[in-house]
Amino acid sequence: MKILTQNPLALSGFIIIVSVLFIAIFAPWLSPYDPNYIDIHSILLPPSASHFMGTDGLGRDVFSRMLYGSRISLLVGIVAVGIATVIGTFLGAVAGFYRGYIDSIIMRFVDIMLSIPTFFLILAVIAFLTPSIWNIMIVIGLTSWMGVTRLVRAEFLSLRNREYILAAEAMGASDYRLISKHLLPNSLTPIIVTSVLGIASAVLTESGLSFLGLGVQAPQSSWGNILTDGKEYIQFAWWLSLFPGLAILITVLGYNLLGEGLRDLLDPKNKNQQK
Amino acid sequence: MLNYLIKRLLWMIPMLIGISLISFFIMHLAPGDITASESAFNPKASEESRQKLRALYNLDKPLVTQYSLWLKRIVKLDFGNSFASHQRPVLWETKDDKGNITKGMIQDALPITLMINLIGLLIIFVLSIFLGVVSAVNQNRWPDRLITIIVFIGFAVPGFWLALLLMYWTGVTHSWLPISGLHSVGYEKMGLMAQYLDLIKHLILPVFVSSLGGLASISLYVRNGMLDVLQQEFITTARAKGLTENKVVYGHALRNTLLPLITIVGLSIPGLIGGSVIGESIFAISGMGKLFFDAVLMRDFPVVMGILTIGSVLTLFGNLIADIGYAWADPRIRRGITN
Numbered sequence: 001m002k003i004l005t006q007n008p009l010a011l012s013g014f015i016i017i018v019s020v021l022f023i024a025i026f027a028p029w030l031s032p033y034d035p036n037y038i039d040i041h042s043i044l045l046p047p048s049a050s051h052f053m054g055t056d057g058l059g060r061d062v063f064s065r066m067l068y069g070s071r072i073s074l075l076v077g078i079v080a081v082g083i084a085t086v087i088g089t090f091l092g093a094v095a096g097f098y099r100g101y102i103d104s105i106i107m108r109f110v111d112i113m114l115s116i117p118t119f120f121l122i123l124a125v126i127a128f129l130t131p132s133i134w135n136i137m138i139v140i141g142l143t144s145w146m147g148v149t150r151l152v153r154a155e156f157l158s159l160r161n162r163e164y165i166l167a168a169e170a171m172g173a174s175d176y177r178l179i180s181k182h183l184l185p186n187s188l189t190p191i192i193v194t195s196v197l198g199i200a201s202a203v204l205t206e207s208g209l210s211f212l213g214l215g216v217q218a219p220q221s222s223w224g225n226i227l228t229d230g231k232e233y234i235q236f237a238w239w240l241s242l243f244p245g246l247a248i249l250i251t252v253l254g255y256n257l258l259g260e261g262l263r264d265l266l267d268p269k270n271k272n273q274q275k
Numbered sequence: 276m277l278n279y280l281i282k283r284l285l286w287m288i289p290m291l292i293g294i295s296l297i298s299f300f301i302m303h304l305a306p307g308d309i310t311a312s313e314s315a316f317n318p319k320a321s322e323e324s325r326q327k328l329r330a331l332y333n334l335d336k337p338l339v340t341q342y343s344l345w346l347k348r349i350v351k352l353d354f355g356n357s358f359a360s361h362q363r364p365v366l367w368e369t370k371d372d373k374g375n376i377t378k379g380m381i382q383d384a385l386p387i388t389l390m391i392n393l394i395g396l397l398i399i400f401v402l403s404i405f406l407g408v409v410s411a412v413n414q415n416r417w418p419d420r421l422i423t424i425i426v427f428i429g430f431a432v433p434g435f436w437l438a439l440l441l442m443y444w445t446g447v448t449h450s451w452l453p454i455s456g457l458h459s460v461g462y463e464k465m466g467l468m469a470q471y472l473d474l475i476k477h478l479i480l481p482v483f484v485s486s487l488g489g490l491a492s493i494s495l496y497v498r499n500g501m502l503d504v505l506q507q508e509f510i511t512t513a514r515a516k517g518l519t520e521n522k523v524v525y526g527h528a529l530r531n532t533l534l535p536l537i538t539i540v541g542l543s544i545p546g547l548i549g550g551s552v553i554g555e556s557i558f559a560i561s562g563m564g565k566l567f568f569d570a571v572l573m574r575d576f577p578v579v580m581g582i583l584t585i586g587s588v589l590t591l592f593g594n595l596i597a598d599i600g601y602a603w604a605d606p607r608i609r610r611g612i613t614n
Contacts, residue, residue: 208433253430
């Protein structure tokens, strides 16, 4: 916490993320209506005191749907990045620790994955597997681990021949112990920074997929699919398009600010290490 | 340099095989037999035509045979024909017995996407170098803060949302700009100048939306790169020998910052191609992104696999050109290679 207050970027990002977390957890208590309740008497009402963000084409309360939508973006972001971080860290650790031909096989695979347009890959897999929130999280995770792999490998390569690692090795530490007790903890900060930034892009990808109709399926609400509905009514119901986009923007901004802020904060230390 | 080139080209062979494996694997992710899913969208397909399809794609043979047969066709750049009713060739035009030419789907779509992205890249380059340099030279003063705020918002804006709002605002409310497609009705009858103007008008929104993310990330990159370079000793030397600040910033610092940009642009190609899906769908532009999206929805496997493969190959070549460009532009590497 003390570090965060030193950096206004990181602090504002942190506040945004904590607010989104709060909204997502307490959505059932915060939302004035049932997000899926269809009320044909109040279709496309503009924002007012009883409906803060108006109602949609089926008379559902947009504010409540937005609150529930925050759960989706949070869940997708965290699970997808969790998967990517685990895969990326594992492969990067193996490549950086064992080097040699294992390293070159893994890194060639990374190069191949990096050269396939990611969004195409995600679209193809999702469409063939039938869209659902779980498939989306898994597919985003499986297609975004390459950056972490490169990062962890580079960290490991630079740490591998440090004296404390060589000392631990000489004292008979197993490979597993060397990796998990000595190398990984010392590579943690860049992994955290990349993960936070990765959540931002996962949230954007999910909203894009939902917008295309291949993401979270109705009646479950996500910011992306509220926006898709809004597209149909953009001429007479601006609130349906404005609010979900703003919510995505603010959330993504929050993760980016936090990530870049953390990077700035941890940067001087990194530079000293390199020297 | 020649050795490096040969080595770099040889490396592409295993990469290409890997890419083809992944594209092939994706197609077989689909549950069931592809002829079944294909016929689900075309209930009239008879058992006989399904058999034909199965034979055509060798679905009755083991997976390894299927892959090697597919690979043999791919090497000859034969990506087959679309499953859609028009049955157009996926990649390139073909001539039938009567000499009628049917144009390939990728042949039609690729130039459009390339045009939008190349114009976008040009704008990204010019603007982000300007923004990054202004930001770095004024570090922590108001221009830097303002640009940083804009950059962060540019990063976070969902492109499709911005596209929708802009389309509504400039196109529907004010009728300043056309909202879809690349040409107005009656384009063929216009004079050459009017045609260009019409195309430019149609391109403004899609290009703007597609370049926003890149603009943000490359500005930030140029800013941080400039800040790093400006602290190095050769800059102090340049200042000490009395060069003007302009010469130091543009002649020395910027040139060193721009080098790695070549690599960054190479790496951003798959993102640009992939990002074209949403933009092209919103603006109804028939480029690679829209073609791919439509093919995915219709389970048009030959088109999906063709675009996945071609898109990846393009990326590989983009990276190759970037690497060669880098080696050519950086005298340190150039020397290292010739030695």
